[in-house]
Amino acid sequence: MKHSTPTTTVAPVLSVEGLSRDFNIPVPFLRRLVPGRPRPVFRAVTDVSFEIPRGQTYALVGESGSGKSTIARMVVGLTRPTAGVVRIAGHDLFAPDARGTRQAMRRRIQMVFQDPQASLNPRWRVEAIVGEPIRAFGLASGRALAARVAGHLETVGLSAADARKYPHEFSGGQRQRIAIARALASEPEFIVCDEPTSALDVSVQAQVLNLLRTLQSDLGLTYLFISHDLAVVRHMAQRVGVLQRGILVEEADTKTFFEGPKAEYSQMLLSAVPKIRKGTDE
Amino acid sequence: MTDLLTLTDLVVDIPHRRGTLRAIDGVSLSIARGEVLGLVGESGAGKSMIGNAVIGLLARPAHVAGGEIWLGDRRIDRLAPHQMRQLRGRRIGMIFQDPQTSLNPLMRIGDQLVETIRLHRPMPAAGARTEAIRLLDEVGIPAPEERMAYWPHQFSGGQRQRIVIALALAGEPELIIADEPTTALDVSVQAQIIRLLKRLCADRGVAVMLITHDMGVIAETADRVCVLYAGRVAETGPVTEVLSRPRHPYTVGLMDAIPSLDPARGEPGVATLRQIPGAMPSIAARPSGCAFHPRCASATPDCARVRPDPRPAGRSEVACPVCAPTHEDAAS
Secondary structure (H helix, E strand, O other): OOOOOOOOOOOOOEEEEEEEEEEEOOOOHHHHHOOOOOOOEEEEEEEEEEEEOOOOEEEEEOOOOOOHHHHHHHHOOOOOOOEEEEEEOOEEOOOOOOHHHHHHHHHHEEEEOOOHHHHOOOOOOHHHHHHHHHHHOOOOOHHHHHHHHHHHHHHOOOOHHHHHOOHHHOOHHHHHHHHHHHHHOOOOOEEEEEOOOOOOOHHHHHHHHHHHHHHHHHHOOEEEEEEOOHHHHHHHOOEEEEEEOOEEEEEEEHHHHHHOOOOHHHHHHHHHOOOOOOOOOO | OOEEEEEEEEEEEEEEOOEEEEEEEEEEEEEEOOOEEEEEOOOOOOHHHHHHHHOOOOOOOOEEEEEEEEEOOEEOOOOOHHHHHHHEOOOEEEEOOOHHHHOOOOOOHHHHHHHHHHHHOOOOHHHHHHHHHHHHHHOOOOOHHHHOOOOHHHOOHHHHHHHHHHHHHOOOOOEEEEEOOOOOOOHHHHHHHHHHHHHHHHHHOOEEEEEEOOHHHHHHHOOEEEEEEOOEEEEEEEHHHHHHOOOOHHHHHHHHHOOOOOHHHOOOOOOOOOOOOOOOOOHHHOOOOOOOHHHOOOOOHHHHOOOOOOEEEOOEEEOOOOOOOOHHHHHO
16 A cells, blocks of 8 residues: 655656546436346446656547546546546545645646637637636736736737637637647646647647647646547657556557557557558559 | 549639638549549638539538539539439438438438438339348448347447448449548547448449548548648649658648658657648638648749649649649749
8 A cells, every 4th residue: 555645756746546437327217216236337447557757748548438538537636536546746636635735736737628619618708718727726816917818828829919809719729729828827737638639630730739749848747648649649648558448458658659569459559540651652 | 444523623602791702712623433532631621512512512602603513424513403312312422420410310220221222223122121231231230130120329430330331322323422431430440431431432333532631541541632722722643642742832731740650750759740830721811822822831922923723743733833843834
């Protein structure tokens, strides 16, 4: 049994131990009345453990239904695990007496979602969207808040003047930049990116991926990167975990993984990716 | 090889309160029997608009405002709605992105197939049923006879897309328009559907217009590819040629921007992706001349004035006078 004394200097930014999550399966009405039957459950995530050291990117890959997003939601504290521990910089996120820590942790964890169309409030101006975390955590107010918003917008490659606009005035890639600026606003150390470029065109995807990489090296961010696209993962992550029906079937350094995946499922995933033959003749 | 589908100078306009938007601006292309033509482009390029124009399903007020569409020796862009309806499904089959929405959730799949078969090919119910089972078998549904009685929700996404393909084949069409047929599917299922499409194309000699944003799918499936940008053809040619030797600056940029599994493209987690600055212009604000010039590194002042037409370059045709000069240009 590992002890949970916070040792912030060496603790990885995220450590997940034996994480599991069950979901109840709806039962037909009449059968619910039959006594003596256990409620059927669907185990979406089974005993998953991994760590992410500071400043690194860990990618979770898998097909739909493999439990990627469930893990993401547990790691940021949106879904409570059935079993297991999530530690952020050594602090147990779901400890029963951890209300205070959880509040403090919230500022340090942020999330970027797949579809910026859905994750940005269409009736708010960009300044309100990006300013909300700053206000919520009491980081600044008034002029200082506006200055911070402008600063974050410039960091992600937009201009300070964009603060007055609404989300619909931007293209898909720019909207994802706004979502990233919003994630940066609480000055987090750890960002969970759940399919951040799946809704974007390739030329725009390259811009957003490069931006995420630049931000990581400039601000020392740590990423949990969730994707079904192995080529994107190869480009972004230092370490890869492959999920199959909620079980982590393989975990390896990116280089080792792409040179020769061990698990049969990983090999199948890799071979199913359409290959673009370039620089060679027919 | 004779061309089955030919588009010449196709123009699609969308009338608007303040003037007219030109969605497709003079696109010419052709597909031969037994050939897969990939139509690639990013959102807003007009790829689905072209597919819809061919099958006469442009959403109002969009309409074909110029050019011609020929299916074999029949011109089909001026047909009356009832004539078009006879072609649709019979001579041109369709596969859409989301199999969930292309199947009727309240009808058993056997009934959907039998109805479609009898609509296009009058035959007794028993014969249509045999034919439906044969089609399910052809697209790789196991135990097809038993599955006839299943509802759409009882199938997985990949199987549903197979059933949609069976429906598209029900009228024995000569041309299939597949609009993002694998986008909603996982990669392993996508690979199966790609194999199926290619097999059908080879076995039946059907021509396929494959509309997608995914260069990987094009590389695995298509014989020729047509790259669209802002409602125009940027580059078109054999897949091997266009992907291995892209000539148009947009195609070059697009190929560089795709993250790759190829070890030659840099260390994992280290190399920076090359990116094209900016984004596809909206249809209401397309730049003058070559629509790509504001994002193009090799643009000359002429590019903002002159709208380039595709010209032969190697085995491709490229709409860029800077990157694919003709012999006359080179001489002068």
